[in-house]
Amino acid sequence: MHAQTNLTAAKALIALRIRKQLTQSEVASRMNTVQPAVARLEAKLIAGELPSIRVLERYANALGRQIVIRFR
Numbered sequence: 001m002h003a004q005t006n007l008t009a010a011k012a013l014i015a016l017r018i019r020k021q022l023t024q025s026e027v028a029s030r031m032n033t034v035q036p037a038v039a040r041l042e043a044k045l046i047a048g049e050l051p052s053i054r055v056l057e058r059y060a061n062a063l064g065r066q067i068v069i070r071f072r
Helices: 003-019 024-031 035-046 053-062
Strands: none
Touching (some): 024 035, 024 053
């Protein structure tokens, strides 16, 4: 994926968490992890680094969303 696309997607995910008024701790609880792990995940997303699909899926599920992968 292109770096700019990664950054746009990352900002959208983090913005969704904020719109839903969820703290990193609440998301961590839903992901069955700890708040520092979510903070690291979000920092990596902002830096344009994509985690594994499984981690993205867990994050999205914690926000009530699903990951959709499409090939063109």
